[in-house]
Amino acid sequence: MTPDRTAATPRASRRRRDNERRALRLDGTSLSARRVASVVRTAGPLDLQTDHAALARVERAARLGSELSTRRTVYGRTTGVGGNRDEVVHREGTAGRTSHGLRLLRSHSGGAGERLAPEIVDAALLVRLNQLLTAHSGVSPDLVLALAEAVRRGARPVVHRLGAIGTGDLAPLAQIALALAGEGAWDPATGADPPDPVTIDAGDALAFVSSNAVTIAEAALAAATLDVVLASSEVVTALSYRALGGSPEAYAEPVHRARPHPGQVRCAARMRHLLGMEGTPPPGRRLQDPFGLRAFPQVNGPALDALEAVHRVLDIEINAGAENPMIVLSVDDAYHHAHFHTAYVASGLDHTRACVHGVAELSVARLGDLVEPEQTGLRAFLADGPPGSSGVMILEYIGHDALAALRQAALPATLGNAVVSRGLEDHASFSTQSARATTDVAVAYAHVLACELVAAVRALRQAAAEIDPAVPIADALSRACDVLDPRTDDRPLAEDVAAATSLVLDPTWSHL
Known part of the structure; x- marks a missing residue:
């Protein structure tokens, strides 16, 4: 039998390295900035896996967040945000909670300035997904899974540059969340089908945008x-x-x-x-x-x-689990912080x-x-x-x-x-x-x-x-x-x- 020498060729070695760079398992604890840049800047389909234990924690944190909202004041879930922090959000009925979440995303989705470079958006999706897997946000598992599916498919929301000053990438992340909800635009240049829209609850909106994932992504690149x-x-x-x-x-x-x-x-x-x-x-x-x-x-x-x-x-x-408020499973409570x-x-x-x-x-x-x-x-x-x-x-x-x-x-x-x-x-x-x-x-x-x-x-x-x-x-x-x-x-x-x-x-x- 003639030995296969393909693996020894430079082209085959380069292809093998590229495949390794595009294979990624996220668990919310071990992603590095250099790995983010390597994945985003290597062509080819992404072999993405999300850790099952991390997803289980996401589901538990979502249940805890919903339960906490029935017995105490939780910023952004039962209240408005920023200067509206003392405004109480009515909790009656799922429709009301959903409406509050969507209103929050719509109002924060600035969409101003030029569009972000594709590699920054791709890196931001990756960073935000990994952060959500720390299970401190309380967002619904459906939203996390939809984001993971977008990353896996190579689908890219349309995101604009302006709307952040280092205290949360509010406008860019709101645009991403609205795209996942079926209201925002997706970049047709990717040729990828976006994931099915997900329902946004009151506990999802602020929790999703309470991050600096876009800034961190650009810094990593x-x-x-x-x-x-x-x-x-x-x-x-x-x-x-x-x-x-x-x-x-x-x-x-x-x-x-x-x-x-x-x-x-x-x-x-x-x-x-x-x-x-x-x-x-x-x-x-x-x-x-x-x-x-x-x-x-x-x-x-x-x-x-x-x-x-x-x-x-x-x-x-x-x-990091950086969302404010932070859902902490170990103590069954939420903390407000900076x-x-x-x-x-x-x-x-x-x-x-x-x-x-x-x-x-x-x-x-x-x-x-x-x-x-x-x-x-x-x-x-x-x-x-x-x-x-x-x-x-x-x-x-x-x-x-x-x-x-x-x-x-x-x-x-x-x-x-x-x-x-x-x-x-x-x-x-x-x-x-x-x-x-x-x-x-x-x-x-x-x-x-x-x-x-x-x-x-x-x-x-x-x-x-x-x-x-x-x-x-x-x-x-x-x-x-x-x-x-x-x-x-x-x-x-x-x-x-x-x-x-x-x-x-x-x-x-x-x-x-």
Whole structure:
């Protein structure tokens, strides 16, 4: 019998990895932000399973919520919400309770602004489903099952951008709930049939929208993009190091052992790996390099540490019972609280963006070194033509433009505040705006790095630099050379920057 070698082919291996990424079991306790991004960004049908024990707890919590509503005041179930918290909702008859829930969703479904990106909506559905499986909301099992079916089928409600300030994604989640109830719109672009509509009871409406699932979803996707871009920053810096003839002393293990901040140590170790410095590397051209090379671990390290902290925060939020009021099965009661406030998310994202800005400044500094003959030994601006040729001069302008956009997006969202609902809700985290800004920072930094990458590759080509194929950056350089135009005459560089940006955002290139 001829052995089957299919599994050994790269295509088969990639297909197997994709299948693994699209197989998901949710139990309300073990979903991570990185897993959310991986599932959403991998094509193909989703093999979704929901934990039976978690669903049983959801059913028990729904019964407890209904029972509590008959013997005590429960915010949003027997009362209005926000400034209407003292308004009693009539409890007579199922129709009245259903009407209250639908009125609440209709009134909160803002539907303003542009539509959310499809991957954010898909991630939000996944996050909200996992949160509901913690069984602290008291929503009906039918609503949870309908949401699970939507995720499983790939059906996507139409959700708009505006309507949240970090104290609950009220408007976006109300749109999702109305779609599940049969009143909202579904995106026809998915080609998937939506689940059958479900009945919304008084206990379902506030419980479903009492979450920051949409904000958390965008933050998870932005953090996953930054995972890739920060890894790419090390690859790009390593290429610039070779083009500039950097000094290995700045990355040496004894140096970073003496001040062992985790991210800094990780960064220096990866630079040694990328550059093949495990042995005794040759000395650089200079006794001390400019900061763009010399201080890279000290500046990139805080960004790595900040991003890891954000992932820890998001992992907690994704598996949190954050609904207000919270149904607690262990004590047969409900608690009113402030878990809707997402200061941890907002401050973590703000801190990460500030750190990324610092690393991006080093990138444009290295770009300035790459066009300087004293640093490279090559012509000014890496020009290769008649006297006065501009070479890659325009890359500095593109890079600084992208850096300026990054700088604006890096401003802290937590410095804002809002007082709403007749003064009852007198503070907001603005984590929603912080998540959006983090998405912008990730993209802007990719553009900054792309400019440096184009210049570094041109410098290495012009210097006819030889890199040992066993050194990891040799593969990165080879792939970059495959997509970057080798011509060095004065010409438009837009396509080069676009190709370099795609590389910087490609995890198979960044994670060597």
